Amino acid sequence: MSYKWTYLIVVLGVSVCAQNKQILYDFTDIPQALIQNPGAKINYERHFGVPLFSQVHFNAGSSGANVYDIFSDDGRDINVKIRDAIFSMTNNDYVVVNQQLEIINGGWRKNETTYYSYGLYEELDVIGYFPKDVAVLAWEGNANYINESFSLSDVNFKGELISVIHFGINKEVNKKLTFGVRGKLYSSIFNVHSTNNRGTFTTRLSNTGNNYYEHVLQNLDGTIKTSGLASLLDDENSDPSKDIKKIIPRLFFSGNFGLGVDLGFTIQPNDQTKITASMLDFGAIFHSKDVENYNLNGSYTFEGIGLVFPPLLNNEGTTPYWENFEQELDENVKVDTLTNNYVTWRSTKFNASYKYSFGEKVGNDCNCLNTSDDDYQNAVGVQLFSIFRPKRPQIAATAYYYRRLFDALRLKLTYTVDDYSFSNVGLGMSMHFGKVNLYGMVDNLLQMQNISKAQSVSLQLGINLIFDTND
Amino acid sequence: MELYNQNFTLKTLFVLLILVTVTSCVKDVDFDQTENIVPSPILESNFIYSTLVAPNFIDDSTQQEVITLTDTTRVEVISSDFFVDQLSKANLTFRFINSIDRQFVVDFEFLNDNDELKYNIQMPVPSGTVNSPILSETTVTIEEPELTSFKEATKLVYKITLPPTTTPLTSNTAGQLELQSKATLYFEL
Numbered sequence: 001m002s003y004k005w006t007y008l009i010v011v012l013g014v015s016v017c018a019q020n021k022q023i024l025y026d027f028t029d030i031p032q033a034l035i036q037n038p039g040a041k042i043n044y045e046r047h048f049g050v051p052l053f054s055q056v057h058f059n060a061g062s063s064g065a066n067v068y069d070i071f072s073d074d075g076r077d078i079n080v081k082i083r084d085a086i087f088s089m090t091n092n093d094y095v096v097v098n099q100q101l102e103i104i105n106g107g108w109r110k111n112e113t114t115y116y117s118y119g120l121y122e123e124l125d126v127i128g129y130f131p132k133d134v135a136v137l138a139w140e141g142n143a144n145y146i147n148e149s150f151s152l153s154d155v156n157f158k159g160e161l162i163s164v165i166h167f168g169i170n171k172e173v174n175k176k177l178t179f180g181v182r183g184k185l186y187s188s189i190f191n192v193h194s195t196n197n198r199g200t201f202t203t204r205l206s207n208t209g210n211n212y213y214e215h216v217l218q219n220l221d222g223t224i225k226t227s228g229l230a231s232l233l234d235d236e237n238s239d240p241s242k243d244i245k246k247i248i249p250r251l252f253f254s255g256n257f258g259l260g261v262d263l264g265f266t267i268q269p270n271d272q273t274k275i276t277a278s279m280l281d282f283g284a285i286f287h288s289k290d291v292e293n294y295n296l297n298g299s300y301t302f303e304g305i306g307l308v309f310p311p312l313l314n315n316e317g318t319t320p321y322w323e324n325f326e327q328e329l330d331e332n333v334k335v336d337t338l339t340n341n342y343v344t345w346r347s348t349k350f351n352a353s354y355k356y357s358f359g360e361k362v363g364n365d366c367n368c369l370n371t372s373d374d375d376y377q378n379a380v381g382v383q384l385f386s387i388f389r390p391k392r393p394q395i396a397a398t399a400y401y402y403r404r405l406f407d408a409l410r411l412k413l414t415y416t417v418d419d420y421s422f423s424n425v426g427l428g429m430s431m432h433f434g435k436v437n438l439y440g441m442v443d444n445l446l447q448m449q450n451i452s453k454a455q456s457v458s459l460q461l462g463i464n465l466i467f468d469t470n471d
Numbered sequence: 472m473e474l475y476n477q478n479f480t481l482k483t484l485f486v487l488l489i490l491v492t493v494t495s496c497v498k499d500v501d502f503d504q505t506e507n508i509v510p511s512p513i514l515e516s517n518f519i520y521s522t523l524v525a526p527n528f529i530d531d532s533t534q535q536e537v538i539t540l541t542d543t544t545r546v547e548v549i550s551s552d553f554f555v556d557q558l559s560k561a562n563l564t565f566r567f568i569n570s571i572d573r574q575f576v577v578d579f580e581f582l583n584d585n586d587e588l589k590y591n592i593q594m595p596v597p598s599g600t601v602n603s604p605i606l607s608e609t610t611v612t613i614e615e616p617e618l619t620s621f622k623e624a625t626k627l628v629y630k631i632t633l634p635p636t637t638t639p640l641t642s643n644t645a646g647q648l649e650l651q652s653k654a655t656l657y658f659e660l
Contacts, residue, residue: 073501078508141512143655203515211520212566212653304517304652307542307629309527322545 020385021057022398022416023428023441024460026276026353029410030430030439031107031464034117036351037278038168038180039264042115046467047437049105055121057100059458063419064093064130086135091154092391093130094419099123102462107168115170117182122251123164125347127389128157142203146213149200152222156390158193160344162186162285163251168262179265186258188285189250190228191344195390197222199296206303215302217333222296225342227256227287258285260346272376277352288341298333348388355381355402377404394419408432416443426458437464510660518563518652519544519629525571525644528633536639541630549581549624558622560657561613567596570604571646576632581624590621601646 025036031047032055033040049055065085070078100123107117131154142150168182199220206214228250232243260283267275305321357376379402386395396418403411409431416424426443441460521542530537548554565579574597581590592611599605613621629650633640 068500071500071502071504073499073504078504079511082508137512139510139512141514141656141658143513143515146515211517211651212564213515213517215517302517303520305519305544305546307519307521307544307650309521309523309540309542318543320545322547 020059020387020396020416020418020458021441021460022383022385022396022400022414023412023426023443025351025383025385026274026355026381027402027410027412027428027430027439029432030437030462031105031117031466032102032439032462034107034168034170034180035105035119035166035182035262036280037264037266037276038117038170038182038262039178039266039278040170040180040276041172041178041266041268041274042170044109044466044468046108047106047117048465049102049119050463050465051104052101053461053463054105055100055102055460055462057098057458057460059098060096061419061457062093062095064089064095083139086132086139089130089132091130091132091156094389094391095126095128095130097124097126105464113172117168117170118166120163120165122161124159124161126157126159127347128159129154129391131155137201142201145203147202147204149202149218152197152199152201152220155197155222156195158191158195158344158390160191160193160285161189161247162191162258163189166262176268177265178268180263182262184260184262184281184283186260186283186285186346187250187252187254188228188256188258188287188344189247189254190226190232191256191285191287192224192226192229193344194222194224208303210306211304213303217298217300217302220296220298220333223293225287225291225293227289227291227342228254229290230292231290255289256285256287258344258346259283264351272357274355274357274381275353276355278350280349280351281346282348284343284345286341286343291339291341293338293340293342295336295338296333297336300329300332302329345388350386351383353381353383355379357402378402414443428460432466435465435467437466438462439464510658512658512660514654514656514658516654516656518654519627519650520652521629521650522647523631524647525573525640526642528573528631528640529642534642536633536641539630539632541628543626543628545625546581546627547625550583550622555622557658557660558618558656559659560618561621562610562655563592563613564608564610564653564655565592565594566606566608566651568604568606568649568651569596569599569646570601571640571644571648572598572600572638573636573640573644574598574634575648576634577650578628578630578632580628580630581621582626582628583623584625586626589624590617596648599646604646 021036024030024032026040027033028040028042031049034042065088069085070081100121102119102121105119105121107115109115133150133154137150164184164186166182166184168180170178170180172178199222200218202216202218203213204216206212208214232246260281262278262280264278265276269275305325307321308319310319357379359376359378361375361377381400381402383398383400384395385398386393396416398414398416400412400414405411409429412428414426416426418424423446424443425445426441427445428439428441430437430439439462443458523540528537528540529535567577569575574595576593576595579592580588583589590613594609597605597607631648
């Protein structure tokens with residue numbers, strides 16, 4: 001059974017979240033937009049997120065197979081469907097999971113042009129590329145692949161759970177330019193990654209004529225680096241609650257710390273046009289505590305066990321062929337456990353947007369601070385998102401329509417094109433009842449009727465208190 | 472009153488959003504199929520090989536042809552947990568290339584640690600000549616019920632028997648007996 005689940009996880013990937021928060025980005029009615037762009041143009045006096053409820057974000061996605069491809073109740077043999085899924089995917093397909101939970105988020109205006117914001121959030125980020133060669137070898141074996149190589153370079157994944165303490169400064173230089181910067185202190189609860197693996201396994205017809213085949217392990221060089229995991233896996237208990245007790249202090253005191261920075265700006269050439277861009281999580285984490293790295297290295301060719309027949313009538317007994325083979329393999333292909341410190345770079349993200357506002361102005365009676373574009377009833381815009389990933393950046397483009405209904409409801413309807421799909425329609429709404437701000441966002445609305453067909457799912461919810469000047 | 476209506480509309484919308492989120496359903500999907508998942512890889516692997524020249528069959532002390540010649544290797548992988556639990560069928564293929572003018576009978580004896588015979592394969596090897604070596608290939612399929620017994624083996628004895636003949640080998644006989652072998656292993660994980 002455990003094997004079966006392993007296959008499923010490999011095929012479906014660990015899933016979730018492309019970090020793209022296309023609905024939230026530049027949705028400046030919501031304070032969390034400041035996390036997406038520290039240089040967002042905002043006009044409130046103070047904000048405070050309801051602890052643990054100010055932002056719940058979950059996103060999972062798979063660029064390859066979806067749940068429906070494997071589990072649809074169509075009468076076909078599931079093994080055939082899994083095989084089809086394996087062969088339909090390439091080693092550039094991936095699954096991602098990203099989940100964030102804001103524990104604290106707040107901010108206050110220092111003066112007319114400066115706004116400070118701060119917070120603490122937890123983030124889980126996993127990306128695994130589909131290890132096609134390994135999957136084919138495990139699912140089919142090598143029998144139909146004589147003379148073909150299976151590559152270890154297909155193994156490429158990383159996962160981390162971190163906490164982030166941040167402080168940001170938002171500065172309005174003049175009516176046309178606002179910029180912001182946010183400093184971040186990362187604490188890594190655990191990290192595991194394996195990238196830049198090399199080497200091949202080939203079964204080929206023998207060149208020497210000694211036997212049918214040669215099994216060749218060539219230039220194997222594979223590494224899995226971990227921090228914060230060894231102490232969780234080594235302990236005797238299998239009680240998750242004890243592991244959780246170990247994890248919670250690491251939100252602040254893991255010992256594996258890192259630093260990062262977010263930058264962003266907003267340019268408003270005129271009343272109706274707004275251009276923004278941001279770069280998030282440019283930074284690194286230094287892993288030195290609870291580090292355990294595994295390294296596989298070497299080359300070996302196996303022709304079988306060669307029996308040499310000891311000379312007749314000697315009393316030495318038989319040659320220990322099997323032991324010799326195991327020893328030779330051990331000497332040529334080394335598996336080492338190391339505790340070297342290492343550094344991981346965070347997945348840096350880029351956002352950019354262009355927004356054009358039009359229609360009637362509303363709500364001026366209760367917003368005397370400025371005449372921002374947000375006062376228009378309508379806006380349309382385009383956004384670009386990119387995130388650095390181990391193999392290549394992932395890119396998404398979004399077009400959206402923004403609408404104010406009454407004074408208390410703001411809606412944003414998005415259409416996004418990315419690696420997952422061409423049919424991702426999302427909807428976000430932000431509601432303002434006095435000081436209370438409720439917001440919710442879902443994408444892939446068209447798949448909601450049958451979520452198993454969705455290549456990705458993203459969800460954000462939160463509650464904030466927002467104070468305007470006249471409150 | 473108008474404010475009340477407005478809030479009411481907003482609340483309705485919010486409730487709708489939540490409803491869409493939590494009631495979005497998973498249709499026409501049967502997760503019980505997980506039970507039927509059986510990865511079935513087929514591995515192709517070398518097994519043993521050996522080359523003996525004709526004088527190897529001569530006893531050093533008596534300078535006479537031996538009756539049998541054997542060598543033994545451990546094959547612990549056969550009784551490993553992975554094989555015991557997952558191996559559903561095995562094909563063993565043995566190829567002999569004989570250029571010795573002498574026929575042989577070969578036994579592959581699979582033994583456990585107490586030297587009890589768990590599986591045996593016997594095959595004749597026809598005689599050849601240096602100028603025209605004779606190639607003979609035999610494939611044996613091991614399935615249940617024999618497979619369970621086979622999986623108890625930890626050792627393999629390669630035993631060559633020289634049947635009685637009027638023209639025995641001498642230390643001057645030319646030619647060699649080559650063995651190549653492979654296994655095709657069918658797993659059900």
